[in-house]
Amino acid sequence: MSSSGFSPAPPPVNGEGYHIWVVKMKTYLQAFDLWEVVNADVELPPLRANPTVAHIRQHSDDRAKRYKAMSYIQNSVSDLIFTMVMACETPKQAWDKLKEEFQGNEKIRHQQLLNLRRDFENLKMNESKTIKQYSDRIMAVVNSIKLLGDQFNEARIVEKVISTLPERY
Structure with a gap:
């Protein structure tokens, strides 16, 4: 270089x-x-x-x-x-x-990870939002988890999107 x-x-x-x-x-x-x-x-x-x-x-x-x-x-x-x-x-x-x-220290990072994982589990798509907006919200949480050094299964992301979409999709 x-x-x-x-x-x-x-x-x-x-x-x-x-x-x-x-x-x-x-x-x-x-x-x-x-x-x-x-x-x-x-x-x-x-x-x-x-x-x-x-x-x-x-x-x-x-x-x-x-x-x-x-x-x-x-x-x-x-x-x-x-x-x-x-x-x-x-x-x-x-x-x-x-x-x-x-x-922060390891304890703080661990707490941040727990909070982010809880946020991920609690995400649901609002009827007024688009799939793109919803997937962007999911990816923002997932990326925050990854940036803290934790692994995240891609299949779990797909499963989350599919299982939380409203029935009309």
Whole structure:
């Protein structure tokens, strides 16, 4: 990607649409071979005594990747959100800070999933709505469930639509 000279801007996050930002940002970092720097958070070992030129170059490249990943994360957030991550020293710390801020801890995510699954089960088509409007509502709930990291069976979606349609359909 870097050989083409094209460098798209990182996807912005301003506090809304965090779940979508995560997917876009992960892909963005993968495109620049930086996702592992964020995901693994491996401490960079110091150079050994009498390093070769290759070792020096590799160490420099690894250090630069950390700064690039951190820069991309910092530049993809609004100034208000930047203040939350500006004290973070590694890209992993910044990533986790944003995740905790916008997704909450595991208990909160679990509760959100329970609420979304309940919403899915309780969805019914109103007589005044079109099938398109109804399926859009279902897919919005399903996509929210998927964005929280839970799997959702496609057959269950079809079953839901068919079983809750009014008789006239």
